[in-house]
């Protein structure tokens with residue numbers, strides 16, 4: 460058996476400090492799970508028990524407080540700097556636990572902490588923090604694969620094909636083993652509902668709307684715009700991917716009347732004279748790929764200049780964070796607040812994207828795990 464002095468020589472001071480910290484973190488989690496009174500818990504936090512600690516199952520103090528549904532403690536932990544978006548080994552945040560227990564107060568406290576933190580990060584990143592700042596982790600695309608980097612995506616090849624249900628799909632080959640759907644047929648309902656809400660009662664529908672769509676993909680939304688009772692008077696599509704442009708050529712999109720295709724990224728065209736000379740659009744929609752929230756936020760800043768007037772409408776594919784209920788809710792609220800900042804008020808509605816077909820789209824649908832899609836329709840606020 461090793462003597463105390465042997466052990467002391469085996470561990471460095473840093474190891475001992477780390478052990479002391481993780482012990483204190485574990486004691487805090489255990490105390491919360493055993494519903495200890497709040498005063499001793501406060502004392503543990505004051506004496507340095509780390510709120511970032513997660514046990515072998517990934518449970519943090521905040522997860523524990525959500526499990527025991529202690530609203531006061533959830534507030535205290537958030538105020539003390541608990542990490543709102545830490546996930547346990549089952550990929551659940553504390554907010555997901557509160558949601559599964561129907562505890563609205565705990566859930567809202569954690570969700571609002573997420574919204575505050577994302578708004579702060581976005582403010583900081585708009586003032587250009589160093590690119591390696593840990594602060595911009597959530598808003599910055601750290602993924603340099605074709606899934607998270609536009610440059611890598613644009614130099615990867617895409618394949619238009621049909622799935623086993625006969626639906627057209629557009630696939631991106633990420634590696635020899637993995638293919639990801641850039642656009643899948645299950646999104647058709649979302650696109651249909653979006654076009655309905657953007658166009659059906661638009662006062663200019665009868666004379667043909669002026670439409671701008673960013674990102675062609677399968678052309679689902681563009682085909683729906685073309686199928687309106689009066690086809691658009693002007694229909695501009697911005698698309699950068701060479702394989703998508705080739706597909707558009709093969710499908711005759713370049714020859715359709717009223718269609719103008721701007722080849723390139725929206726970032727290349729958005730403040731060009733060509734777009735601004737249109738005098739504004741009745742409808743603007745954007746649904747790109749491999750871009751993070753920061754790019755969408757930038758796009759929001761151009762929308763007021765793109766819209767023709769108070770009847771004009773804007774929508775975007777609201778898919779960020781949609782692998783997790785809390786993240787999806789946070790991104791939806793952050794988008795709502797950022798659009799309000801540029802003078803656009805959003806009406807949200809729900810589209811049920813499952814309709815009892817949970818596994819119909821298999822792995823390719825993993826990026827959208829929510830049952831309800833939150834559909835945004837924005838309009839310029841009138842004074």
Ligand SMILES: C[S@@+](CC[C@H](N)C(=O)[O-])C[C@H]1O[C@@H](n2cnc3c(N)ncnc32)[C@H](O)[C@@H]1O
Nearest residue numbers: 674675676677678679680700724725746747748
């Ligand atoms: C998900 S698909 C759009 C699907 C489309 N809404 C539909 O109804 O079929 C995304 C498209 O955005 C394009 N894209 C990616 N980055 C872009 C960018 N920066 N500017 C414009 N389009 C972009 C992709 O090449 C792809 O064609």
